[in-house]
């Protein structure tokens with residue numbers, strides 16, 4: 001089985017995030033970059049499936065040159081190979097465009113199962129599995145808290161607000177993972193060493209047969225008109241329970 | 255696109271979306287469900303301004319995920335050329351929005367909290383710390399409406415109710431629900447829809463403290479949320495998790511009980527309008543994030559709070 005894990009390099013989610021003043025894309029240069037935390041769960045799921053049933057795990061990212069760091073991390077954690085789609089025309093891509101590029105790369109590398117995070121920690125749209133399912137003409141299951149593959153069927157559990165659902169889809173399919181039961185494994189020294197011998201395949205839009213004029217900020221399907229800092233929170237005050245209830249009553253909250 | 259609660263009522267997010275969408279034109283509501291489950295919602299949808307209610311019922315919807323709704327909406331987009339499609343930004347709603355946007359060759363916006371008459375939308379980004387005005391520039395705009403963003407306002411109309419056919423396409427059948435398992439029954443609002451959330455942290459430890467927090471939640475009509483530490487400690491089920499790896503909430507009031515205010519938790523809380531905190535440590539970071547703090551022990555402060563609230567209402 002060939003599993004492809006989508007990893008996205010994101011600003012460190014524990015830091016503050018903001019939009020660039022100039023063109024309202026994520027300000028990335030001043031934020032420490034890490035692999036999205038839920039993407040690590042997706043990778044863990046793929047590595048576990050490989051341990052149980054064999055096969056290959058490929059890590060795939062679409063992003064600027066420095067996003068190669070995310071692929072290095074995936075390789076050091078156990079992925080067999082890595083593919084990086086990098087092209088300056090991609091800056092400012094909207095989600096439908098990003099999904100078109102990812103889908104073209106997925107068709108190129110082939111896949112039985114595509115795994116991604118339920119939502120990235122920067123855009124947090126939580127839509128990539130559905131977008132890719134539609135682009136690739138395959139089923140998708142999103143937000144899984146557990147998953148398994150039996151024969152040509154992927155099954156999983158999705159937490160809901162009043163319980164959970166057991167879901168199933170036929171391969172090939174796209175799934176997105178929430179927090180899985182086992183904490184994602186970390187890079188090991190041996191893994192980092194082994195990863196140095198594995199190369200990252202770099203693809204451009206031209207390699208994928210995509211016209212650069214159809215992606216990126218200028219051709220995005222949606223456009224940011226204005227972006228402002230949200231309402232600032234006034235420094236809090238403290239008091240006893242009675243004062244708190246008066247505070248709430250003044251704001252019509254009780 | 256209407257979403258229904260377990261008892262067949264339109265969700266709050268649905269009524270909010272109807273309220274907000276009126277600025278774009280006369281809204282049409284689409285409601286799908288198993289036979290007998292959808293038609294009953296038409297009256298309530300019309301009370302909030304849906305002049306036309308399109309009802310699709312099929313037994314096959316029981317096992318279906320987003321697929322059939324995308325099929326129905328895509329057909330309506332082609333046949334009726336709406337100004338926009340609005341879906342609640344629930345987990346399923348996002349999937350519907352995403353697939354519909356690709357299928358119709360359109361752009362989509364998520365976490366929309368308002369519309370302007372010119373068709374632009376206001377979004378909250380980064381958990382509410384950035385307010386974005388954006389516009390879909392390609393195709394039929396698809397908007398995912400973020401729950402608890404406004405108070406639904408009735409605008410009653412006499413609805414025209416129309417049946418729409420629901421046929422499951424092959425792809426729609428390929429992903430399915432095998433079974434639905436009910437969790438611990440909660441007579442409380444859904445976390446992401448609630449206008450008040452009371453959240454439990456590691457500082458809430460004993461069964462008596464947990465019971466006191468539940469009483470406070472019920473006094474406020476609140477949903478119960480939790481930090482990762484509280485979930486790990488077994489105080490709350492994982493479905494209560496709020497934060498980076500759990501739910502993002504957007505209530506009018508968030509009550510943080512025994513919570514330190516870690517960044518990973520707070521990224522799910524940022525969109526709350528008013529935050530209050532109860533914590534025994536006067537230096538807890540949560541006090542810098544809260545609008546009002548009570549320094550004290552959960553065991554005494556929480557019951558006192560419940561009593562004061564009940565008294566204030568009497």
Ligand SMILES: Cc1cc2nc3c(=O)[nH]c(=O)nc-3n(C[C@H](O)[C@H](O)[C@H](O)COP(=O)(O)OP(=O)(O)OC[C@H]3O[C@@H](n4cnc5c(N)ncnc54)[C@H](O)[C@@H]3O)c2cc1C
Pocket residue numbers: 006007008025026036038039042060061062063093094095096098099115116117118119120121122123124125126127128129222361362363364379380
């Ligand atoms: C604040 C903000 C708001 C935005 N709002 C919109 C909007 O309303 N509409 C719109 O069309 N675009 C929007 N965008 C742009 C959109 O976020 C990006 O285009 C992005 O490619 C996809 O979004 P995501 O990371 O949120 O996806 P998600 O669906 O949250 O990502 C889920 C998973 O998909 C995988 N993945 C996502 N992107 C990549 C990638 N480039 N390479 C590899 N794997 C990936 C990862 O595994 C990730 O965990 C927004 C961006 C920001 C920062």
Ligand SMILES: Cc1cc2nc3c(=O)[nH]c(=O)nc-3n(C[C@H](O)[C@H](O)[C@H](O)COP(=O)(O)OP(=O)(O)OC[C@H]3O[C@@H](n4cnc5c(N)ncnc54)[C@H](O)[C@@H]3O)c2cc1C
Pocket residue numbers: 037454455456457458480481482483484495496497498499500511512513514515516517518519522532533534535538550551552553
């Ligand atoms: C990748 C990653 C993802 C994560 N995702 C999430 C997430 O989605 N959601 C999440 O919540 N966390 C998440 N975490 C964990 C997060 O970093 C914090 O560890 C967690 O939020 C802390 O929970 P807490 O505030 O309940 O516990 P603590 O930080 O231990 O705080 C407990 C507080 O209770 C107070 N207290 C103790 N006793 C009492 C008492 N008797 N009365 C009153 N107050 C008392 C203490 O003063 C303290 O401030 C994540 C972490 C990582 C690394």
